[in-house]
Amino acid sequence: MVEPKTVFKNFLWVICALMYLVTASLWVVLPDTLTLNLSTALFTLGFSILMIIWDRRKFQKYYNGPYFYKLVSLSISMILVFCVLAVVNYLAYKHPRQVDISDMEHNSLTFETVSMLQKIKGKIIIRIFGRKAEILAIKALTDLYRFENNHIEVEPVDIELRPDLVKKHAVYKSGTIEVEYNNRVDQVTEASELVLTNSILRLTRKRDPQILFTKGHGELSVEDKSKDGISNVAAILKKAYFNIISENTLSLFEIKEHTDLIVIWGPKTAFMRTELQLIENYLGRGGKLLVGLDPTFNGDKHVDLRTMLGRFGLKLDNNIVVDQVSFIDGSSGSVPMISKIKSNHPILSLEEGPVFFPLVSGVRPENGDSKKFELFFDLKTSPFPASWADNNPEEMVKGKVVFNQEKDFKGPVSLLGISRQIDGPTKVVVLGNSTFVSNAYEKYGKNFNLFVNAITWLVKDGEIAEFNLPLGKNEPVFLNRHQIGLIFYFSVLFLPIIFIGLSIWFYQRKKKL
Template identity: 30%
Template sequence: MKKYNFQILVSIVGILYLVGVFLVVTMPDNPILCLTPLLLAVIGTVVLCFMKKDEVIKLMKSTYGKNLASNIVGFFLFFVVLALVNYIAVKRAYVWDIGARKLNSLTEQTQKVIAEINDPVTFKIFSSKEYRDSIRALLDFYKNENQNFKIEYIDPEVRSDLVSKYRILRSPTVVIESPIKDHPILVTEIKELSITNGLISIQRKRDPLLCFAYMKGFEDTTDVGYTGFLHVLKESSFKLNIINLLAVSEIPRQCNVFSILSPMSDLMDSELEKVKKYYDQGGVLFVGFSPMLNGDKIGKLRSYIEELGLSISNDIVIDSKFSLNGSRGSAPIVRKFDDKNINTNISGQVFFPISSSVTLKDIEQEKNYVPLATSSNDSWAEKTILELVSEKLKFDERDVLGPIDMAAALLKNDKPRLIGLGNATLVANKFYQFQSNFTYVLNLYYWAAGEDQLTSVQAAALPEKPVFISDLQKQVILYFSVIILPLLLLCFAFIQYRRRSLI
């Protein structure tokens, strides 16, 4: 009976060891659950030794026992060294990417940004467990380049207090923190471009300042307002300054960009002079004019923009083939972006609702002209605006055949000086659910403010997919090389030793 109980206990202890190792590999986030079977297995091992106390003492005093103990110590030390080497190799892993697109490594631009960071940086992943592994795999690329980087996972369903603290509005979101920055950077586009721009933002001493000519829409929370867009700019680490041109003597030179969006009436002469002075002193202008169905009411401002080289006509771009459903062609979808790679991180479609056409006015500046959003070949610029209301919309000899530019810029020394949009309402509150529109305009502001260090990242069209190894797979690889393989070698050596001792 005693022998039977001993065999049962041996079986239970062996099963507990196996269960413990399995839990450590598959559920490392639950240390109590992992350690409980291992602790019970150790207790069971002590009980087994106590049950066979006399035999154990006799074995340890014998020559065979002494040799066995010596070999076990030697194998244990070998196991410790091997485990340490494997652990260092895993923690200090070097990545070789042999793919044509280098999709399993970071771009050279990102590596340069990471190399310049000497302060600790923490990435906090707010995401469901469904996306946690893929996001962490991407962030591991960054951690492999800089050991000052730390990655934490936070379940937004469990830690609602942290969701409120960091003002998380969508999942997944990566929060980037550093002691040198007084506020965190939130990244909602989980891509290399967005994360690296977040690192750039966390390291800069001063956030870029965007200034806007005052309009009621900045305070309007209804569909026609722009409060949602201002929120997006603030969350993207821009500082904002809404300026009443009648109440200031001049536009501050600290403004990286000065914007006039959807003006409903013309500027007074004194206001226009302040805009001219700002531009003449090297400032960057960003304007967005909407078509005016009841006659042009911004003639002075429109003429000044034409003097600078851009013409934003009072017409409407129509595209019956590629446009928002139900718009009768009046909300064209952008078919081609710029050749400066400003908008490389847009996954959805960008559309301009009731947009004017943008063209080059000064032919001498042709080499400095950059189209930023172009409609399809089937589109046209409708010069008779009332046709849109009369439902007699068709192309005639007065119209201009597409493709039509709906946004464009003029450069000076390869830097943007003037950006013109045929409509600014693409980022009105009404279209807040269309995040691609907001990302598009946000990228233009990054470019205009000189915060576009990574706009040159462009991927070639090759049929490859990045290979991400999940946390579970990495744990299996780690524990197999650190624990299971050395134990197998140890068992094999012990068996060989036993065979030789019996000869």
């Protein structure tokens, strides 16, 4: 009869063997949880040493037998092989290579991205902030970048385990990707090749784009930190490494060539014709212009500015757009709110969430010759009779706004106009309101996203607008959780158990012979 002490000892040996299996599984499944993995490994090693000391008499028989010598020799050989494999694995990690055998090369980066990565010599750190499931999917994308440039390091950060790093890097959304290069940092919240490539381009460009905000006409100031200023806009742009300057165009003889964009934002007084001619000459050289113009009730002071915009196919009316279906509560329809945007234009590629405009004018195509320009008017209010553009400012002052068949324009009314020269680089974007991105609305992120999208599209900043490849080319194939679990169980659990079982069977068979 087997003694209870022997049974208990054998049970502990089984537990010890299972602990080694658990330790190996943790290193494979959770390689980033170093504290847990090291603690489990040290506990398993300590437990093994205690078991050997407790069962030392039994082990003495093995020490003096021929099998121990063979075991030591085999162990040394395995350690040497492991060291060789470790060196090979390190070299493969530092100089990764892969072969994509899919039909449309779904698991490869585009030619544009590869060309860009091959030109970068400095170290790039890509940090992934998210939960474990998100990190796994995003890392599949970032690893493709590491395969093309061995200077790229990928650092996954679990937001649940490392809230200190989340706070340190000012991350506000799970799934954020932070790219660092030369002490410059950029964050993106969309895990796609196009977005990530453009982020790297922004950090590695030789010159930061320069944006000129006009002043001297009562414009919203980028330096004004009050609720009526747009200092938050300036902070967002500076964080994206745009160079912001303010100039009175009346004091300029010409717009300098290195000016990438002119912004006229919320002027209260009129521009002189010499100033507008200066700006139009700049646009004639392929310049870019962003205009935010609020409606006025006491006469139109910007007739010349509107006329100039009309030469680029955009007619900005001096009226009030009313939307009685989608509006901010308490505004009686004078603050239209747009929740669903049907457009493929980059400026309007907003995530779900409303944008609103306090007292906004409508933008429509100019009746003249606009064949030289490609026009977009996709940011629209609700269909008529819910919305219209009211051309009687006295009704707004009296608080009684009604549709007039003879004077007003039926909805849907566009609140934004986009003009792009077909045979040249000139671009113009016009909005019928400027206050929607004032500091008073700093908590309404979608408003600011629209503004930044307009800036980015206008400047373009060397970024890639789209990849000239078949649809789906820039999206790698990611394994879902069930597929990864299946691979794990077969490779880490089932196959080792089968091999161990076969080894025991061959050993017992050899022993009988």
